[in-house]
Amino acid sequence: MVQQDEQGNSIESKIQNVTPTLPHLVDLTSKCVLIKQLTTEILQKAEKDLNFLTDPSAEGMKSQLANSFIQLRLLNRKSNLEKNAGKLATQEAKLAMDRIHLQLQDLNYMKNYLQREIRKCRSFRSIYQKVPLLSEEEFLANAPEELKTQLPEGTTERQQHHHRMLQRLNYEKEERLRLQEVVHNKLKRKMELGDSILAKKTKIEQINKEFETFLKEATPLKKLLVTEEETETKMETEQ
Known part of the structure; x- marks a missing residue:
């Protein structure tokens, strides 16, 4: 059964319409398309000729299909490895961002503290200001x-x-x-x-x-x- 979204569109058609951007996803998509084409062609020929699967002429297509599945497994493994590497890189980037965020919070705290101290210093009234001179x-x-x-020139x-x-x-x-x-x-x-x-x-x-x-x-x-x-x-x- 083909799954559909809330608007009634086919999810499979949506997936097919998505254009992958990462290199391994491009290879994976093209390999899936090739496997789909080979499988469809083999099934169509097998429906027309029941002896097609035992025919020596089908060995090339079956060998190509087997190699495609092997390559698909390799691409899938590579995709998982790159996904894990991406997760690790994302975690490291997040940790680095958290550290930078903490440093920013510390700097903001120090900035606010210094601004309060500057305001206190500017509003401070020393005893000399109360002395009648x-x-x-x-x-x-x-x-x-x-x-x-007097002080030297330049002051x-x-x-x-x-x-x-x-x-x-x-x-x-x-x-x-x-x-x-x-x-x-x-x-x-x-x-x-x-x-x-x-x-x-x-x-x-x-x-x-x-x-x-x-x-x-x-x-x-x-x-x-x-x-x-x-x-x-x-x-x-x-x-």
Whole structure:
């Protein structure tokens, strides 16, 4: 029974209409066509003459048919070997493609990671950006010459700007350290003056206490002197 597809076309006719492209398939197809022709011719002659198969004239056709079958088996074996080789080559190509795909995934991961790190670096805000710096005019007016040297010619504007920012930061650091030392010395002097004032104040308080004690002890003498003065004044008045 001839098999048919859904549209009712003969599958065998479809197969016959397919044009093979691989060399061994071309040889295999031509050999099948030859075997079909020889078989058909032998069967037609055998139907016409029942003794044809025993006729010596048919030996050539039978020998050719046998050789064709042998060659067909060889071509079929070769086709299977080439099919296996094709499968192996396909597997190796697939493995190579999988390796390349994994490498591509690794590169994409590394690319995305580097892009994230670049975005982080670009959005990073260092502490120096929060430090209030002197203006560039004040820096150029007050900074020493060794902190105002420029980069040699050929450098980019970005490099010059970065170099000038480092100079301003170094100058700001030196100024802050100098002012910190000044503040430290003044605080130290303030503490020394405070200790001196405290010592003098303590001494004054001690003198005041001793003076008060002296005044208290001198009160009877004061009364006696006052009494004598009053007596002398009274005597002078009576005279």
